[in-house]
Amino acid sequence: MPEVAFKGIREGLLVSLGDGDWPSLEQTLYEEVGKQGTFLKGAKLILDVDAHSINAASMGRLRDQLADQGLALWAVLSRSPLTEQSAQLMGIATRIHEPDPDPEQSDDEVEYVEEPSEHLALTDVGMMIKRTLRSGANISHNGHVTIIGDVNPGAQIIAGGNVVVWGRLRGLVHAGAEGDDNAVVCAIDLSPTQLRIAGHIAVPPTEREQNGPEVAFVRDGQVVAEAWTNQNST
């Protein structure tokens, strides 16, 4: 019988699951939560599922079942990229501490790995998503984020590093979110609702033409956008 451990931490109630297959772990979780009765009601749950892969449909069910018992699924911690992606799609957090910025990291070390079976590949420094982020999608990652697709109004990306959008960027984006002024945001069509780099907020121009690919970066304490072909001036 798999086991479930509860532990109160600063951010909420951390729930760790023992070994076993996902369906029986899920079942045990519901039973354990049920046993606690009203004791847990209203708790902010941080669920550590380790390497289990949970798709978006199962993630939604999990959240609903817990909500029925009066528990808010606030964060899901996992080593599985699929699980992280499903959680982020539902607006569930995937990390609970602000990650420490890595001073050693430089752009030269960036490395993307493609996993053929998943939509998403995750390494220490990069996250790649091959689909359009629609309104309500919420991606946060401590490294670089690449989107192959559009980022629609109402979607949000918060990245510790750079953000590259191979498509139209019309949502909210925050690059260098941990304070890196050297972070950049690139998009084929750069028309964000709001763009931030580290502590700087860009004011989008009132009238914009379609300018082609652009890159936004911080110059003299201000966010500026330039055509992609004009890279040598930076």
Place this chain on the structure above:
Amino acid sequence: MAKTARVITITSGKGGVGKTTATANISAALAALGNKVVCIDADIGLRNLDVVLGLENRIVYDLVDVVEGRCKLRQAMIRDKRLEDLYLIPAAQTRDKNAVSPKDMIRICDELRKEYDFIIIDSPAGIERGFKNAIAPADEIVIVTNPEVSAVRDADRIIGIVEADQKGPAKLVINRINMEMVERGDMLAVADVLELLAVELIGIVPEDQAVLVSTNRGAPIALEPKSKTGQAFRDVARRLAGEEVAFSTANGGGNFFGRISKLIRPKAGS
């Protein structure tokens, strides 16, 4: 001959954009084309599909009665007065929304699949339990939106949820297009909406006061042969049934496609 119905859920995100109107008209038009159709009102507590179809006074049992075993499924199915192959399963009026679960909806649809061609489900607005009930049994999802920024934004969100649920690509009906407003640049055009949502368009329905009149009479406008709005809904039904139907310029299709992209672009400071 055994049938295998397609279960199609009509949903929107934002409320009041015309889901119920679309459900009634698409169902009626599909039945008029010779299909056996059941429509289900999944908007527990706020039922109104029965009113739009003019079947309110025939209700004896409802969806919750079926789920709770107070009647057989057949007993809750009301046959339409005009079309003999159109049935309605009404929602309960005043009961607890949680009386129906997604599993119940799947079971009910599975029971109906063998005998019908289409099961059309009218979803409530939002993303709560009622919405989940409505999409659980769906094979296909039709999103209804108005050409208006907030409705389109909510539609986008719903499409994202539907995609994550692995329901396949959603289809889109744009309802209440006002030609004059599009021409004046006061309204999003079809191209603007499509550029953002990037899903298959299966209908453009004009703004038309006759919709309200037909709703009040309980007679779907899709059954009025001369109505252009009725034609727009009949075209949606034919596209769903697999026919290729061009978007007619008589319906304003040509002009609607012009775009005013600055409306959809975020403005400074927003």
